[in-house]
Amino acid sequence: PVINNVAELPPTERARLQTALADSVAAGARLRALQDPQAARRMLSAARSLLTQQQSLVDAARTLPQPQLDAARADLEGGALSAVARELDDATKKDPQNPDITALRLELENAMQISKRTYAAYVDDISTAEAREQQQFDARHARIVALWRDNPDFHRLRIRTQRKSECHDALAGYGARSGGTCYDLVAGRKGPEMVVVPAGIGLDKAYAIGKYEVSVDEFNYFCEQSRQCSVRSGVEQRLPVTEISVTEAEEYARWLSQEASRQNGHRIVYRLPSAAEWHHAALADGQQPEQQFNCRVLSAGQVIAGHTLINTRSGKQNGWGLANYAGNARELVRSGQSLAARGGAYSDPLTECGSELGETHSGEADALTGFRLVRELS
Numbered sequence: 001p002v003i004n005n006v007a008e009l010p011p012t013e014r015a016r017l018q019t020a021l022a023d024s025v026a027a028g029a030r031l032r033a034l035q036d037p038q039a040a041r042r043m044l045s046a047a048r049s050l051l052t053q054q055q056s057l058v059d060a061a062r063t064l065p066q067p068q069l070d071a072a073r074a075d076l077e078g079g080a081l082s083a084v085a086r087e088l089d090d091a092t093k094k095d096p097q098n099p100d101i102t103a104l105r106l107e108l109e110n111a112m113q114i115s116k117r118t119y120a121a122y123v124d125d126i127s128t129a130e131a132r133e134q135q136q137f138d139a140r141h142a143r144i145v146a147l148w149r150d151n152p153d154f155h156r157l158r159i160r161t162q163r164k165s166e167c168h169d170a171l172a173g174y175g176a177r178s179g180g181t182c183y184d185l186v187a188g189r190k191g192p193e194m195v196v197v198p199a200g201i202g203l204d205k206a207y208a209i210g211k212y213e214v215s216v217d218e219f220n221y222f223c224e225q226s227r228q229c230s231v232r233s234g235v236e237q238r239l240p241v242t243e244i245s246v247t248e249a250e251e252y253a254r255w256l257s258q259e260a261s262r263q264n265g266h267r268i269v270y271r272l273p274s275a276a277e278w279h280h281a282a283l284a285d286g287q288q289p290e291q292q293f294n295c296r297v298l299s300a301g302q303v304i305a306g307h308t309l310i311n312t313r314s315g316k317q318n319g320w321g322l323a324n325y326a327g328n329a330r331e332l333v334r335s336g337q338s339l340a341a342r343g344g345a346y347s348d349p350l351t352e353c354g355s356e357l358g359e360t361h362s363g364e365a366d367a368l369t370g371f372r373l374v375r376e377l378s
Helices: 002-007 011-033 037-050 055-063 067-078 081-094 099-128 134-147 216-226 246-264 275-286
Strands: 194-197 207-210 297-299 302-305 330-335 338-342 358-361
Touching: 011 037, 011 055, 037 055, 067 081, 067 099, 081 099, 099 134, 194 275, 207 275, 216 246, 275 330, 275 338, 330 358
Parallel strands: none
Antiparallel strands: 194 207, 297 302, 330 338, 338 358
């Protein structure tokens, strides 16, 4: 009734009475807080929903004990940012209009952004810098963890700094970024460029996979060095290699493994991806590019796209850095004891090309099938 009567008064008188009422409620809440802080907070919350823009209510709310916000502030200072987010979510449910919660959330968001930028810079430096002393990286890692000590992603990386651009799980998910790829030295030159894929459902460890399909040039280098096959001449070197059997693809993977292990001083394994690994890498947690794949497009009965194979490095990449996983050359994968070809080829309709397209494969050489490799992480 009081509020209804006040609303009928002239503006000046109404404002004076609302201020007086807010002051009275604020004083009452302070007294109530001595016996029951929770009840005092509820009283102020209700009053603030009716008497908006009353500074006395805001000031009173700030003077009340706020154990949850006090804990959140302590966690923020201690770098437990995930805990702060949970505490603020709980506090918001109890007091959605509390300005202290809003202010603390802004501080949290700023701290998270600083932490993420620091982490991203660290990953970039790992992938581009020359090998450094392990203790220097450990000290830097410790400082990063202290910024957000309950972030599991920050904790899980402790870098063994042996060589520039070596593949390691700290690069997981960064393959689309500058400096986010990796490679091994193989027989005196750079091996296939790889991206590191985070673990997923049914895949309990991160792994590296070729950013691009294996090219004619890369396969020819294997033939030259190993003398296990004939160099393909008269073929554009940057196209995906096709017309090879699964046996030849796996011989290439074994040779890469042997040469990379010898040159890098520890065991490295390359192999064909499993169907699950290929599919997980292609999906990239939903981070898909525009559908500009090298697949067949018809207009008025004429082929206007998807004429032939194109450069392995053409086209857009997904959020984890994989390119040409749909269309161009379909790709060999292991599916249990059998083989499949995934992603579709340039001759498949654009409406069907993609990570879900696949068919069984005999393992024999054909003009439409190529491959990319997985590199296991130590």
